[in-house]
Each structure stands twice: as C-alpha cells, then as structure tokens.
Amino acid sequence: MGRLILTVDDSSTMRQMITFTLKGAGFDVVEAGDGVEALEVAVGKKLDLIVTDVNMPRMDGITLVQRLRALPQFKFTPILVLTTESDASMKMKGKEAGATGWIVKPFSPEKLLDTVNKVI
Amino acid sequence: MSDAMAQFRDAFFEEATELADGMEATLLSMDLESVEVEDLHTLFRAAHSIKGNAATFGFPEVAAFTHKLESTLEPVRQGTRPMTPDLRELLLQGVDLIRSHLHHARRGEPLPAKEQQGQETLVALLEADSGAVAPPPPPAQAPPARTVAMKGGRGFSIRFEAPTDAFRRGINLERLFRDLAKLGTLQIWPDLTRISPFEQLDPEDCHLAWDIRLETAHPQIDVDDIFEFVAEGDNLRIQPLAPEGSVPSLGEILQTEAGVSPADIREALSQQKRLGELLVDMGKVKPEAVNKALDQQQKKRNQAEASTVRVATEKIDRLVNLVGELVITQAMLAQASQQSNTMQGEEQMSAALLQLDRQTRELQERVMGIRMVPVEMVFSRFPRMVHELGKQLGKDVELVMEGQSTELDKTFIEMLVDPLTHLVRNAVDHGMEDKAERIQTGKPAMGTIGLRASSRGGHIHIEVKDDGKGLNRDRIYQKALDRGLIQPGSRPSDEELNLLIFEPGFSTVEQVSDLSGRGVGMDVVKQNVRALGGRIEVESQPGRGTLIRLVLPLTLAILDGLTVRVAEETYVFPLASVLESFQTRGGDVQTVKGDREVISLRGEFIPVVRLQRLLAVGSNQEASDRSLLVLVESEGRRAAMAVDELLGQQQVVIKSLETHYRRVEGISGATILGDGRVALILDVPGLMRLEAGAAAVGA
Numbered sequence: 051m052g053r054l055i056l057t058v059d060d061s062s063t064m065r066q067m068i069t070f071t072l073k074g075a076g077f078d079v080v081e082a083g084d085g086v087e088a089l090e091v092a093v094g095k096k097l098d099l100i101v102t103d104v105n106m107p108r109m110d111g112i113t114l115v116q117r118l119r120a121l122p123q124f125k126f127t128p129i130l131v132l133t134t135e136s137d138a139s140m141k142m143k144g145k146e147a148g149a150t151g152w153i154v155k156p157f158s159p160e161k162l163l164d165t166v167n168k169v170i
Numbered sequence: 171m172s173d174a175m176a177q178f179r180d181a182f183f184e185e186a187t188e189l190a191d192g193m194e195a196t197l198l199s200m201d202l203e204s205v206e207v208e209d210l211h212t213l214f215r216a217a218h219s220i221k222g223n224a225a226t227f228g229f230p231e232v233a234a235f236t237h238k239l240e241s242t243l244e245p246v247r248q249g250t251r252p253m254t255p256d257l258r259e260l261l262l263q264g265v266d267l268i269r270s271h272l273h274h275a276r277r278g279e280p281l282p283a284k285e286q287q288g289q290e291t292l293v294a295l296l297e298a299d300s301g302a303v304a305p306p307p308p309p310a311q312a313p314p315a316r317t318v319a320m321k322g323g324r325g326f327s328i329r330f331e332a333p334t335d336a337f338r339r340g341i342n343l344e345r346l347f348r349d350l351a352k353l354g355t356l357q358i359w360p361d362l363t364r365i366s367p368f369e370q371l372d373p374e375d376c377h378l379a380w381d382i383r384l385e386t387a388h389p390q391i392d393v394d395d396i397f398e399f400v401a402e403g404d405n406l407r408i409q410p411l412a413p414e415g416s417v418p419s420l421g422e423i424l425q426t427e428a429g430v431s432p433a434d435i436r437e438a439l440s441q442q443k444r445l446g447e448l449l450v451d452m453g454k455v456k457p458e459a460v461n462k463a464l465d466q467q468q469k470k471r472n473q474a475e476a477s478t479v480r481v482a483t484e485k486i487d488r489l490v491n492l493v494g495e496l497v498i499t500q501a502m503l504a505q506a507s508q509q510s511n512t513m514q515g516e517e518q519m520s521a522a523l524l525q526l527d528r529q530t531r532e533l534q535e536r537v538m539g540i541r542m543v544p545v546e547m548v549f550s551r552f553p554r555m556v557h558e559l560g561k562q563l564g565k566d567v568e569l570v571m572e573g574q575s576t577e578l579d580k581t582f583i584e585m586l587v588d589p590l591t592h593l594v595r596n597a598v599d600h601g602m603e604d605k606a607e608r609i610q611t612g613k614p615a616m617g618t619i620g621l622r623a624s625s626r627g628g629h630i631h632i633e634v635k636d637d638g639k640g641l642n643r644d645r646i647y648q649k650a651l652d653r654g655l656i657q658p659g660s661r662p663s664d665e666e667l668n669l670l671i672f673e674p675g676f677s678t679v680e681q682v683s684d685l686s687g688r689g690v691g692m693d694v695v696k697q698n699v700r701a702l703g704g705r706i707e708v709e710s711q712p713g714r715g716t717l718i719r720l721v722l723p724l725t726l727a728i729l730d731g732l733t734v735r736v737a738e739e740t741y742v743f744p745l746a747s748v749l750e751s752f753q754t755r756g757g758d759v760q761t762v763k764g765d766r767e768v769i770s771l772r773g774e775f776i777p778v779v780r781l782q783r784l785l786a787v788g789s790n791q792e793a794s795d796r797s798l799l800v801l802v803e804s805e806g807r808r809a810a811m812a813v814d815e816l817l818g819q820q821q822v823v824i825k826s827l828e829t830h831y832r833r834v835e836g837i838s839g840a841t842i843l844g845d846g847r848v849a850l851i852l853d854v855p856g857l858m859r860l861e862a863g864a865a866a867v868g869a
Contacts, residue, residue: 097177119338121641124338126337126338126340127337127340128340128341128342129340145339148335148338148339148340149339150340150341150342150399151341151398151399165423166205168345168396168399169340169341169342169345169399170342170345170397
C-alpha cells in the first residue's frame with residue numbers, strides 16, 4: 051500500500067484515534083495540530099488524502115482546504131472535513147472551499163474507513 | 171413500485187406540502203423592515219428539505235426547481251442579498267409552483283407546459299433579481315437517504331451529471347463507478363452532450379454525465395451512499411427499475427438488448443403526443459371538448475383524494491385500547507350471564523353494563539373525533555389570499571386569525587372552503603374602504619380582517635370580521651324593495667335587513683369588481699351553511715365594520731334531539747331549533763282566516779302547526795284547549811308545533827333518508843332509537859315551507 055494520509059485535528063485524542071484506525075488499515079499517516087502546522091507538514095509531501103477537523107485554533111479547516119486547493123500540488127487531492135454539525139451549512143462551506151467530502155462526528159472507525167475508501 | 175415505496179412517497183408528499191405551507195406562512199408573516207434571520211433560515215431549511223427528499227424519492231423535477239429557490243435563498247440568509255417585497259412575491263410564486271409540482275408529481279404526470287413556462291420565467295426573474303451578487307454558491311448536499319431501510323428491488327436506473335467542480339474537489343469518479351459495480355451488474359451510457367465547445371472549454375471543469383442501469387438487490391440507500399459527496403439534488407436521479415414479473419417498457423428492453431441510450435429514449439418520448447392532441451389533430455374532437463374532459467377527470471381525481479383523512483396516531487392508539495377494554499367487558503358480561511340467578515352475578519352484570527355504557531360513549535366520541543380536523547386547514551389559505559387581494563385592490567390589509575386549532579368535522583371543512591373564501595373576499599373588497607377614505611374618516615390606513623373560530627357549547631362559531639364601513643342598510647332596504655323581497659311599507663329589523671345580503675343575486679355594489687359584488691356567492695354561503703345544519707348571524711355598525719358569524723353544529727353525524735310523540739309515531743326535533751315547549755290554556759290558540767291557528771306569545775302572534783295533520787299520521791288533532799306546543803325557530807321565523815307528548819332529550823345518530831329511501835319534504839333524516847325502532851328527524855325549515863304551502867292551498 052504505502053499510501054500517505056495527513057490527519058489534522060487540535061484534539062490529540064481524536065488524532066490518535068484516526069491515526070490508529072488508518073494505520074490499522076495499512077495507510078501511512080502524518081499528523082498536524084492545526085491548519086498552519088498542516089500546511090508546513092504538507093508542503094513537499096505526496097499526500098493521497100487529507101482528513102481535517104474544522105474548528106481549530108490559528109487556522110480553521112475551511113481555510114486550510116482553500117489554501118491547499120490554491121497550491122498546484124494539492125489541487126486535485128482528496129480532502130475530507132470532519133464536521134460536528136449534521137446540518138448542511140458546514141458541509142456546504144467545506145464543499146465551497148473545495149473539500150471532496152465530509153464525515154460527521156461522532157463517527158465510528160468503520161465509518162471513517164468506509165468514507166476514506168470512498169474517495170481514494 | 172413496491173407498496174413500501176409508495177408509502178414513503180405519500181409521506182414525502184405530505185411532508186413536502188407542509189413544508190411549502192410553512193414557507194408561505196413564514197414569507198407572509200415576515201416584516202420586511204427588520205427581517206428575522208431565523209425566518210430566513212427556516213425558509214432555507216424548508217426548501218432544502220423538500221429538495222433533498224424529492225431527489226431521494228425520485229422526483230427530480232421537484233428537486234430541481236426547489237433547488238433554484240434554495241439557491242436564491244442562500245445569499246439572502248447569508249445577508250448578501252436583501253429580502254425585498256419583489257423577492258417575496260417571486261418566492262411566493264415559487265411556493266405555488268412547488269405545490270403544483272407536488273400535485274402533478276403525485277399523479278405521475280409532468281408539469282403542464284404552461285406552468286413549465288411560468289417556472290422558466292420565474293427562475294429567470296429570481297436569477298436576474300439577484301443583481302450584482304456573486305454567483306450562487308454550490309448547492310447544499312442533498313441529505314443522504316433517511317434511515318429508512320428500503321427493500322431492495324431489481325435495481326435502479328440512474329442519471330448522474332457530475333458536479334462541475336468535481337475535479338477541483340478531488341473527487342474520484344472512477345472510484346464511484348467501481349463502488350457501483352460492487353453492488354451488481356452495471357450498464358453505462360456516457361452522455362457527452364454537456365461538454366462545452368472547445369474554445370470555451372475549461373479543462374478543470376467537469377461536464378460529464380452518465381445514464382446508468384444498475385441491476386442489484388441492494389436497497390437504494392446503498393446507492394445513495396455512493397453518491398453522497400456528489401449528489402446536488404438535481405444532478406442525480408435514481409429510479410427503481412420495474413419490479414420482477416412486470417412487463418418491461420419497450421424503452422427498457424431496447425436499452426438492455428439493443429443498447430439504445432436512455433437519453434435517446436427520453437428524446438423520442440418527448441416527441442410523442444398525448445391522446446387529446448392526436449384526436450384534435452385528426453379533427454375528431456374540438457380542443458375545448460378535450461379540455462373539458464380533462465377538467466372532469468381532474469375533478470374525479472380531486473374527489474378521490476379528498477376522501478381520505480389523516481388521523482393522529484394517538485387517536486388510533488386510544489381506539490385500540492378501548493376495543494381491548496370492550497373485549498374485557500364482554501367477557502365480564504358473559505361470565506355474569508352464566509350466574510345471573512345469583513346475587514353476585516347480578517351485581518357483576520350491572521357493573522359490567524355500567525362499564526359498557528361508559529366505553530360505548532367514549533368509543534362513539536373517539537370515533538367521531540377521527541373525523542375532526544383543525545379549522546386551520548381552511549384558515550391557512552387566507553393569509554396568502556388577503557395579501558394578494560390587498561395588493562390587487564391597493565388596500566393595506568392585515569389578517570388576524572384566532573382559534574385555528576378548533577376542530578371541525580372534515581366534511582364541514584370541505585364545505586366551508588368556498589363560503590369562507592367568499593366572505594373574506596367580500597370583506598376586503600367591499601367591507602374595507604379605500605386607503606384614502608379610511609384616512610379621511612380618521613381610521614388607521616391599515617384595515618384589519620379578523621378570522622376567528624371558537625367552540626361554544628356544542629356549536630362552532632366561525633367569524634369573519636372587518637373594520638370597514640359596515641353594511642348600508644338603507645341601500646339594502648331599497649334593493650330588497652326593488653327585488654320584491656320585502657313588502658312596501660314593512661319595517662324589517664336591522665338583523666333581518668343584514669341577512670338579506672345572503673339572498674340570491676343580491677348585491678348593492680354599483681361597480682361590480684372582478685372579485686365580488688356580482689351577488690353570486692353570498693347565497694352559496696347561505697346554502698352551504700344551511701346544508702351543514704348551521705345558521706348565519708350578521709352584526710354591522712355603520713362606519714365600524716361588519717361581523718359575519720357562521721354558527722355550526724359540532725358534527726353532522728350526531729344531533730342533540732328532542733324526541734316527541736305524534737299520534738303513534740316518534741319524531742325528533744333538532745334541539746338547536748327548539749326554543750321552548752309549553753302547554754296551552756283555553757283561549758290561547760286563536761283561529762284566523764278560517765282555518766289557520768295562531769297563538770299569542772308575549773305579544774307576538776305565532777302560527778300553530780298541527781303535526782298530526784301536516785305529517786298525515788293518526789286521526790287529526792283538533793284544536794283543543796290543552797295542546798302541547800313546541801316552539802321552534804328557523805331563519806328568524808317561528809312556529810309552534812303541536813305534538814302529543816314530549817318523550818325526552820337525547821343524542822341521536824343521523825342516518826340519511828335519501829340514501830336508503832328518498833328525499834322527503836319536512837324530514838331531514840332518520841335515526842334508530844334505543845329500542846330498535848326508527849324515528850324520523852324533523853326538518854324545521856322544511857316543515858314551515860310545507861305548512862306555508864298547505865295554507866296557500868287551503869286559502
């Protein structure tokens with residue numbers, strides 16, 4: 051496999067859960083604690099997928115998606131946003147920004163893997 | 171379509187209709203000067219839900235159009251586009267179109283061409299009106315199919331147009347087809363017609379579309395799930411394939427066997443003409459005849475649709491419980507009857523009978539309750555109507571409604587629609603003065619129409635009130651004289667004059683408007699209300715306004731009656747029309763004009779009607795010193811009916827005589843008494859007409 055996924059979340063517990071699940075499914079994972087750190091981590095890497103939370107300090111997930119899409123390197127890279135709201139607005143904001151899809155929190159590891167497999 | 175699916179569709183239509191009604195109510199109640207953000211969110215959510223559900227349940231046209239409204243609303247709720255009166259009008263029209271869409275979709279017909287054009291115009295206006303605002307943001311994601319686990323069928327026919335930004339969002343379309351293929355057998359027809367000409371082509375835009383035939387036993391949610399991130403309401407249409415065993419359509423066979431693309435089949439079908447058009451083209455029938463036939467068909471459909479009633483589940487649950495209790499009572503009775511000769515058995519018997527009595531009464535009430543629906547069902551149309559009327563007539567009108575939750579028999583609701591519509595129209599059109607006139611007379615420029623329903627001691631009152639100029643009784647008097655409705659020189663009371671406006675062809679307006687004033691309609695109000703066993707009251711003060719009150723019985727099916735004996739027969743007077751009953755003393759009843767009898771009661775002469783003679787039962791009652799009289803009133807006229815005995819008051823269940831026998835003048839129906847005998851229910855106005863006829867013949 052060897053596919054690389056970047057997971058971005060300010061909650062370390064959440065990051066751990068995601069990393070654990072993805073690694074268990076055979077993916078390689080890199081982590082970042084907010085949007086700014088994510089950009090630093092991402093640049094220069096060949097990422098197959100980015101999974102990002104929305105509400106984060108310094109740079110939120112929506113801005114991160116916009117910034118990533120502006121970089122030629124990540125123009126077509128699948129990006130999933132983690133939303134807490136099940137209502138349409140956050141999904142829509144994510145979509146507007148260029149996100150590929152979303153996962154509504156709370157989610158199970160199975161749901162995470164299902165959704166990841168849907169986009170890459 | 172499987173039954174389960176059909177059920178969901180019904181639920182979809184009901185929910186969507188409610189959502190549309192909600193949108194209308196929100197739009198109308200909105201204060202444009204200071205718009206509540208929450209209202210905008212409410213509007214948006216409603217449009218969004220209709221759209222999402224429509225797409226889910228396979229009504230792409232509904233979804234597509236609602237999507238337009240939703241896109242219009244998005245910048246409005248974001249605060250980047252103002253809610254103007256014009257926009258409100260457009261959105262109201264939009265709501266109407268949604269309703270029309272739903273109406274036609276429910277019958278499985280396409281939107282009529284005329285409305286289709288209307289829709290295009292409306293959409294153009296909505297988009298044009300948005301002015302310099304940034305292009306509408308990408309539409310919201312249709313919610314994934316509700317958690318309803320639909321039973322899998324044979325598969326689905328899918329039309330999918332990829333979102334334009336699919337590539338830019340990193341969507342892997344290949345993955346999508348791979349996932350679909352995992353569900354079953356796929357047949358795919360790419361549709362390249364949406365690709366722009368080369369010089370306008372943006373390689374990063376996605377213009378691909380596909381027609382897909384998926385044979386699978388998986389339920390639709392699995393398919394929906396695959397499209398989760400790319401479904402935008404109108405770009406995805408999923409329709410179940412016809413169930414196994416049914417004869418496939420020619421198009422379907424050609425698709426599977428000859429590889430004809432669904433797009434081509436759609437185009438071919440769109441060129442097909444309908445039966446009416448073909449017949450007209452052949453010169454076999456006139457277009458008007460076709461239209462008339464279509465209208466007729468529509469009416470039948472409406473009737474079929476109107477004959478259902480929605481019942482709250484708790485009402486039904488209570489009934490189920492009651493039936494359970496009845497079964498227990500029955501067991502108690504059975505047991506008691508076995509030991510009926512013992513003391514204990516007798517006690518048990520009477521306890522059980524008491525219980526049965528209570529349960530039967532409750533069962534009766536609850537079953538009747540099923541027919542009761544809130545008057546809101548009629549009222550809800552009026553805010554819109556008053557709004558439109560006010561605009562049309564250049565009047566500022568406010569509608570104040572009260573008591574919408576008052577419950578009425580469903581039949582009543584249906585029969586009240588026309589009368590109330592007419593009364594409200596009339597109030598705005600004639601009752602209400604022009605703005606200028608109102609200001610001149612020192613009234614607020616904004617007129618108020620009150621619509622109120624309340625329940626009062628066994629009756630329902632529905633009032634339509636305006637604060638306009640009031641009835642012009644002089645003119646009514648003059649008009650009534652001209653039409654010969656009153657005798658010259660007579661001096662009718664204000665109340666009697668007021669009621670004349672309900673006479674056929676009676677209108678005192680010189681200038682007949684489009685809306686009302688033709689004198690057609692007010693008599694319909696009277697007819698319908700009378701058919702419901704109700705009456706009309708009018709209060710009017712010059713310069714202050716008019717109040718029209720419809721007094722209706724609670725339900726048609728049950729009647730509070732006064733049972734009386736006439737000769738050997740039992741009859742029932744509707745208690746509502748009985749004023750009092752009394753025994754005469756010698757000399758009370760006087761004979762005038764040879765054979766007509768009258769009685770003087772508190773200074774008023776009231777005709778005496780001998781029911782034995784009028785109904786031709788028993789040997790004729792002769793005027794005796796001691797007669798038992800029941801004083802009844804109907805439409806302002808009174809009569810004293812002579813009976814032989816008063817038996818009592820009781821609720822009776824009305825059975826139609828017409829259905830079982832035929833119409834009989836003076837009798838409004840029949841009922842079955844406790845002892846199993848049939849008693850006829852007297853129709854008081856009918857009896858008065860009979861008596862008047864008999865007197866005319868006799869004279």
